[in-house]
Amino acid sequence: MTAYRILVAVADEGNFASAAKSLGLSNSAVSKNVRELESLLGAQLFVRTTRSVRLTEAGQTYLERVKRLLADIEAADAAVTEMAGEPRGTLKLALPMSLGLLRVTPIVPAFQKVYPQVSVDLVLDDAKVDLIAEGFDLAVRGSGDLADSSLIARRIADLKHVLCASPAYLERQGPPESPQSLREHEGLLFTKADDPELWRLRRGDEVIDIRVKGKFSANNSMAIRQALLADAGIALIPRLYVEEDLAARRLVDVLPDWEPEHQSVWVIYPPGPHLSAKTRAFIDFLTVRLRDVR
Template identity: 40%
Template sequence: MDRLQSMRVFSKVVEQGSFARAAQALDMSNTVVTRNVADLEAHLGTRLLNRTTRKLSLTETGKQYLERVRQILADIDDADAVASSSARKASGTLRIYCHPGFGQYQLARLLPLYAATVPDVVLDVSLADHSVDIVEEGFDVGIYMGLQKFDSSLIARRLATSNVVLCASPEYIARRGEPLTPVDVSSHDCLNFAFEQLRHSWPVKWENKQVDVPITARVVSNNISVLRQAAIAGMGIMVRSSLTLEDDLSSGRLVQLLKGHHLGQMSLSLVYPSRRLLSYKVRSFVDFMTAQFPRPESDPWLAHV
């Protein structure tokens, strides 16, 4: 059995949702596709797919295996791309879409470092809160946060995980005291995003469970800059993604509250089209960004403040 080939076939079957469509996409017969998956399951000694006459579904083991398989295949394709492009030069315009939270607070400081390595690349960067179809709108690469959606056919690499935490200014803490438990937040002034699901309570992770803490909003806004200035001015407690908070924490303008507790996590993903015939400018940016975040499951912004 060619295990690598069987892994590719298995991944394609899941992507296409059927053996027949996978066979067509891979230019193989249905028999060969079916045999590859069956051989892989026999080798592993477990079932990866549940098969019915109407649909296919992944087993729990299949879900875990697929995640690893996709990463393995991605790494192999990356290695091939690096080898084939090592003698080439990145040039042209690189169109980047980015979520504003990451774009303003992190990408802006990384771009000069990247630009120094590719002097012939022009950077065209667009920031937008809404989800963008990077293929339809002509972007080469996209950086998405949290619940933003993107086409599942695109290649997605997680860069990092950002914790959503509570913070306030030293002046506010001196005046009102520091909450020691999530429940204590209910007696404080809160600076709230204009999201319906956060209007009356904040879902704080506490002792391996979620506690919906009732809040009283002093300021409500859909703009992070408005809430940030209110927090720095000592008006109350604010919810912030860690990737937007680094400078304010290190400078002492704000203090993280309830360390060890958070209101959830947001993944940061780098998204781009198929690796096949990937341009050198895109390859260089992908390699640069993944090198900046060597531990994609961790939050790098709270580790050193």
């Protein structure tokens, strides 16, 4: 780019000395850059006299294109600088189905009211996506989906879980009296957990791991909820997905003295020296809105 800017300055000033002064360069540096550019192109760009220089026909043609190129580069620089300062553009976001539908999708319109220059493209899928290859700006994931160490992960919330079942199931099978008695029940298993059959429960300082079995499993929490409502068994599920069912007594807490292990919610995004303004703004907005996740 330096040689191009020198070319424009020499053409505007009409001599090497004035061009060098305007650019803060030495006369020899300006002359050398012009000679190297002419050698690279295999064409003479200037006709030189003792006091001035003027463009050749080839030089004039080349200058016009160089000016357009420099203008495009300056416009591109300005656009990127503006985007870095003010959130704008399209934000492509990958979300797990249940959390995306229940908690993230409803806040997107509010985000866009604050940042009207940002378009949001949501992809709701419980399958893991390749953020870089598929052009995503960020993804929301649970603790069990952080295997890709090349990405940057930031924890934004904790999901409280609950052990629950329908009153009809508990009436038919009898409620478990202890964590150990969960082994005698039908577990509804969430297959995206690190270990779907391992349920960790805490009471004060006491922590116990229970291995459960079951004939129903799913990779989506809302499918687990439907199985709960169909009286199919006991599930360990994020409370936010069943809080209305618990309030309406369609489902009830099991072993309420024991607290299941929480699951963290993370945002994942590609590494880089500069996080775009739109991505940073959405992460901050999402973090605030998910603070009340129970």
